[in-house]
Amino acid sequence: MTNNIPTSAVSSKPTSNSARASMPKHSHSGGSGAAPANQADSHFGRKGLVQIALLGLLLLLPVAAYFFGHLYYVNLASRITIIAMAAVGLNLAIGYGGMVSFGHAAYFGLGGYVAGISAYHAFDFTPFMTWPISIPGSDSLLVVWLAAALLCALLALAIGAISLRTTGVYFIMITLAFAQMIYYFANSWPTYGGEDGLPIYIRNSLPLVDTTNALTYFLICFGGLVMAMAVTSRLMKSRFGAALTMARLNDVRLATAGVSPYPVRLVAFVISAAITGLAGALYADLNGFVSPSVLSWHFSGELMVIVILGGVGRLYGPLAGAILFVMMETFLGGITQYWQLFLGLVLLGVVLFAKHGIMGWLAGRERNE
Amino acid sequence: MSVTLLIEQILNGVQLGTMLFLMASGLTLVFGVMGLINLAHGSFYMVGAYATAAVTASTGSFLMGLAAGMTAAALVGALVELLVIRRLYHRPHLDQVLATFALILIFSEGTRWIFGSSPMRLSPPSWLTGFVTLPGDTRYPLYRLMLIGVGIVISIALYFLISKTRLGMRIRAGESDREMIGALGVNISKLYTVVFALGAALAGLAGALVGALQSVQVGMGEPVLILAFVVIVIGGIGSIKGALLGALLVGLVDTLGRVYLPIFFRAFMPPSEASGVGAALAAMLIYILMAVILAFKPKGLFAAHD
Amino acid sequence: MKQITRLGLGLLLSSSLATAHADDVKIGMITTLSGGGSHLGVDVRDGFMLALEQSGRDDVEVLIQDDANRPDLARSLANEFMQRDEVDILTGIIWSNLAMAVVPAVVRQGTFYLSPNAGPSDLAGRMCHENYFNVAYQNDNLHGAMGAYMREQGYERPIIMAPNYPAGTDALAGFKHLYEGEVVDELYTQMGQTDYAAEIAQIRASDADSLFFFLPGGMGISFMKQWEGSGVDMPIFGAAFSFDEILIKAVGSAAIGARNTSLWAYDLENDANERFVEGFREAYDRTPTLYAAQGYDTANLILSALEVAHPDDKDAFREALRAADFDSVRGDFRFGPNQHPIQDIYVREVVEGDDGQPTNRLLGIAIEDIQDVYFEECQM
Incomplete structure (x- = not known):
């Protein structure tokens, strides 16, 4: 076992030896046993290579496409990047925290609506609210991002505080329940368009840069994704991360060590929601549009599928999952009208034959799998 | 609002509840015995409805159609268990979610490939149309009354199956201790296939029966699936009794909420606005119910086990 | 079998990129072909393609994509059509909420959009646009x-x-x-x-x-x-x-x-309609719905305008569309000032x-x- 610890700085799951040694068989990360010791170093090298390749290609291809005049591919890359960022947020809850949220569309959608509503009021010069304090709309991305992250954190605090009293399938379903409430509310609330959605006429702006430029906006999104991954990585290397991992693997042990698992999980859940919410705000500005469809359980399910597809609890898993999923969604559709059938077959193939998702398949096993 | 209308709405709620029970009982059995989260359960509902519609159209007999629908759902269920689900029992729940999500896509688009994009026609047989007059001059559709009857019969049959038969004994043993039952010399893989096919058949029956009242179309299983999950979570996962009570609770709350919330808001709002607000709240009502129940009873009303 | 040939048709249509000429006209169609309610999209597509076929023109190519009834996917497909394929005209959307997600951005960027089905009130009123034509109906x-x-x-x-x-x-x-x-x-x-x-x-x-x-x-x-x-x-x-x-x-x-x-x-008795209904039954072996009629009219409106001008000449092409000089299957058809139909x-x-x-x-x-x-x- 001890030979199997990677020494890398980008390792995504820094846990103490004792945590791993005591890992119960039925833990969320599944499977048991470890790769033969002599493979540890070589497959780490492969993993590092795959990670650099993924991130590098995601950055370089759109830049190249931009200079060859293929704007469409730049926007497609922005879309992949944003979905990946949302999945990074969800992965923090599912993969690292063991909290299988089936309601992350709520935060993605709320983030989107913050961008939409703020732009709506800025465009109309009407205040968002006048009582008890007057809040005007804003078309500044910084304001929108701050508001989106804060509001999503608050919402997740409320939802998480109640939901985290439950575990397992009950947790899955109660998070879904809250998301569904918000979905139905948005669908039937006429002020901001209801089911028709809310257009954003002019993309929210930043000082000094032109956000309407496709490449600039892609780079902003890319920055967001890298930030989200860095935050996750830093967090999981901290004492907090160790506590969260322990809470996932064996919360009784954590409790006997004098740390209550509940607040640890709640904080992780809130951070996870804030990341996903930020991605939602970026997505609304990319599309120039937000509608209740991003609040639906289909979207929660899709985010979950992307996380699992890429590899649960792996830092680069959401990125790999998002690239494959969005590409298939985009290109299969042009080939046949039954494209969802083939999407289903590919997903089934991945889950049956590539354990631990694409990253597991490309980069080898993670050490506590 | 008159008493007869209230009685009728309660019957409607019970009828919705019995059909939800058919879906939920299979889902909760499969979870209880095999520990499997099956998102594709709604696909069996759709398979049942399509098979029933196709056979009813070609033979002219609704009963033949029903039998075909149940059989088709059970066969498809058994096949899916043998080919896919079997490989997932020892995998994490998340892999099961991804695999069964993929199955939804395959079933939905496969059905559309075979049967086309247009909704299928399936109507109740002529001997089940019309209505009966209940005491208090309440008219109630015969077909819906029959659905309640079928629901009751299936509930009783399931009770006997699980508490009185050898298969039921094995199912109960499987629910309480999965390793133990293998040690007892029971052929586990056969048991799992049978339980999965049974659950699929119940879902297929629900799809066929409800399909005659609704639109038989691709994707019809998904909203029901979500409701069925709400039901088993409220009732307590793995508990048939919980599924029954959860189904009735959801059926009643949903139906009565839809009728009486708009009326309630009309007391202090203009009618048109009250209808809108009431309808919006009614849509959220069962999710609010579920969140409240889980906030106080984190394992549902009748938790069988984890 | 029929489904398989339909699939073949779909393949053919979406991969007909290779043979494009400089003055050809490219039309992008984003419509709902999968999931519940997809028969609307199928009929719009089939009606549209029938009109093209009957016209005998081979300089118009249609690229077809399925939006799966999802606004964000429709939006992305619109970008794909405009930025990658550089289509001249977009059409096909079935649902109002998808139209609201796609149309405002499309028309602002100078591409023509002709609606074969949805007509939300905002697009008829405060968000109307000179490049947006509704060939179906306003929702009310x-x-x-x-x-x-x-x-x-x-x-x-x-x-x-x-x-x-x-x-x-x-x-x-x-x-x-x-x-x-x-x-x-x-x-x-x-x-x-x-x-x-x-x-x-x-x-x-x-x-x-x-x-x-x-x-x-x-x-x-x-x-x-x-x-x-x-x-x-x-x-x-x-x-x-x-x-x-x-x-x-x-x-x-x-x-x-x-x-x-x-x-x-x-x-309805008129020559255009007889030609349409007969042709549709022959080609697809079913009676058309109003969605097919709307798709057919949309294609014929485009064809009539193409007789006058190429979409590259935006002002001339727009004027030609406004004139609505085609035989509608629904009888009299003309546009109001917001480019929505005035019709019986x-x-x-x-x-x-x-x-x-x-x-x-x-x-x-x-x-x-x-x-x-x-x-x-x-x-x-």
């Missing part, structure tokens, strides 16, 4: 026409019902606007609702003399099947969205006797056809030259 048209028809027929106490979402509330508002009388009650159902027992009991308990409802797609099928068994005896009215040829065949006998407003009927709306009744299946029969005109009420808000 059919509901308003039914309001006018029911008042004229002497119904005094209608009860009205629609799902609780913008198109639903708009439908009821549109109905009331031209009905001009008091309604007994307004019922709002849920989106995608499948069980209507509660609403049917309420309708029976009311003292209404007629029912008007807007429940598109599967919702309408479910409602009518359940209505039939309930023993309520009340005439029912609606817009064609619940009564297209495909839906009423799925409903069966329960639909018989219902009257519905439509901008077109397959038994017909009433049809569902009857039992010769083959025992329900079918629509034209009764007459519900209202002549209807125009939406939003054009005054439109500043072009």
